[in-house]
Amino acid sequence: MAIVERAKTAAELLGAPPAAKNGRERLIDQAIDLFYQHGFNAVGLDQILDAVGVTKTTFYKHFESKDDLMVAAVLRRDEWERQAWARAIQARAADDPRAQLLALFDVLHDWFNASDFRGCIFLNTAAEFPNPHDPVHQAAAAYKRRTRDAWRDMAAAAGATDAETFADHFAILIEGTLILRQVHGRDDAAVVAKKMAEQLLEQYIPKRRKKAPLATTPTD
Numbered sequence: 001m002a003i004v005e006r007a008k009t010a011a012e013l014l015g016a017p018p019a020a021k022n023g024r025e026r027l028i029d030q031a032i033d034l035f036y037q038h039g040f041n042a043v044g045l046d047q048i049l050d051a052v053g054v055t056k057t058t059f060y061k062h063f064e065s066k067d068d069l070m071v072a073a074v075l076r077r078d079e080w081e082r083q084a085w086a087r088a089i090q091a092r093a094a095d096d097p098r099a100q101l102l103a104l105f106d107v108l109h110d111w112f113n114a115s116d117f118r119g120c121i122f123l124n125t126a127a128e129f130p131n132p133h134d135p136v137h138q139a140a141a142a143y144k145r146r147t148r149d150a151w152r153d154m155a156a157a158a159g160a161t162d163a164e165t166f167a168d169h170f171a172i173l174i175e176g177t178l179i180l181r182q183v184h185g186r187d188d189a190a191v192v193a194k195k196m197a198e199q200l201l202e203q204y205i206p207k208r209r210k211k212a213p214l215a216t217t218p219t220d
Contacts, residue, residue: 025076028076088107144171151170
C-alpha cells in the first residue's frame with residue numbers, strides 16, 4: 001500500500017518564528033495562531049488569555065486593549081513572513097533577482113499546500129477591518145505596500161525597463177493567485193500563475209540572449 005506523505009505546516013516549510021522571549025511575546029504569538037485560524041472578531045480576549053494562562057491584570061500590563069494586541073500580532077507576523085519568504089526564495093534562486101521573482105511562485109506553491117494554510121493573513125485582516133483608517137487595517141496594508149515595493153526594487157536590480165509598472169502588474173498577479181487558491185480552492189494556483197509571471201518577466205525583464213559567435217572565414 002502506498003504511503004501518503006503528511007503535508008507539512010507553513011512553519012516546517014518556511015522556518016518557525018523565533019520563540020517568544022517574554023510574556024508579551026507569548027500573548028502575541030498565541031493571538032496570531034488564534035486570529036489566523038478563526039479570524040480576529042471570532043476570538044475573544046478571554047480565549048487568548050486562557051490559552052496563554054495569564055490574567056487580565058497581566059494582559060493590561062502589556063497592552064491597552066485587544067485592538068492594541070491585534071496590531072501587534074499583525075506586525076509580528078509581518079516581521080516573520082518577510083524574513084521567512086526571503087530565506088525560502090534565496091534558497092531556490094540565490095542572489096539572482098530575476099530568478100527570485102519566479103522562485104516566489106515555487107514558494108507559494110509549497111505554502112498553498114501546507115496543512116495549516118488559511119489564506120493570506122494580511123488579506124484576511126484588511127477584509128475583516130475594511131476601514132482604511134483602522135490601525136489593524138493599516139498594519140496589514142503596510143505589509144502589502146512593502147512587498148510590492150520590494151518586487152519593484154528586485155525588478156530594478158534585474159534591469160527592468162519600467163520597474164514601477166512591473167511591480168503594479170506583478171502585485172495584481174500575486175493577489176489574484178492568492179484569491180484563486182483561497183477562494184476557489186485551487187491547490188495549483190501558483191503553478192498556473194507562474195506561467196503568466198514568465199510572460200510578464202519576458203515583457204519587462206527579458207533574458208539576456210547570448211550573442212552568437214562571429215563566423216570565421218577558413219584560411220588555407
